[in-house]
Amino acid sequence: MANRKILVIDDSRVIRRCVKDMLPEGQFEVLEAEDGAEGWNLIRSTEPNLIMLDFFLPKMSGWDVYQEIQKQQQLKAIPLVLMSGRKEEVTGKIQEPFVDFAFVEKPFDQKQLIEAIKDAMQKAKKHAVAKPAAVSGDPQAMAAEIQALKVTIVKMQEEMKTMKKQFNQVVQFIKQKLG
Incomplete structure (x- = not known):
């Protein structure tokens, strides 16, 4: 039995x-x-591993379902592929680049579908609800988390130095042009 659940919310039986x-x-x-209403109920009751959501739906639009998903951190962590045959209407509500979900334009083929699923999984990782080491009480996990944070701090400090240098170069350039 498959243990990964994919929820396909679309008013077209052919697309499903x-x-x-x-x-x-x-x-x-x-x-x-x-x-959309049936889909929203299934999202909350079945905890799918992936959601394929049509943007234009009866009863509750895909836009409304998307907004409800965005309100809950645990749901934002579920990979989401938004589907539509009218991309311009999607971008009218949600500006590109799409950061919280993948988009696939209908009609699509298997390769496009698989790429969209991979993209959705990558984008959902940033919303993953991880249990912090401090909550788990595991000293080794806490030490590893602290070390990872130290590495991140060092990287950020290096980036700040680079940005300061670039900023100073821009200021010098402007002074030369104005001077």
Whole structure:
């Protein structure tokens, strides 16, 4: 039995079937919803591993479902692929580049679908709800987290030095042009 659940929310039975047929057989449990309200209920009740969401839906639009997802950190951590045949209407509400989800324009082929899923998984990682080491109480995990933070601080300090240098170069250039 597949333990990874993909929720496909689309009012087109053809699109839902196409997505199901394009996925590797037996590796996923594909759940289907034909409108936004049904999809939103399934998101909350089934905790899918991936959401494929049509932007234009009856009862509750994909835009409304997306906004509800964005309100909850645990749901933002679920990879999301937004689907639409009218990209310009999507970009009218959500500016590119899309940072919280992947986008695939309908109609799409298997390669485009797989690429969109990979992209969604990458984008969702930044919202992953991780249990902090300090909460878990594991001293080794805390030490590793502290070390990782120290490395991040060093990198940030180097970036700040570079930015200061670049800023000073810009200031000098402007002074020369004005002087």
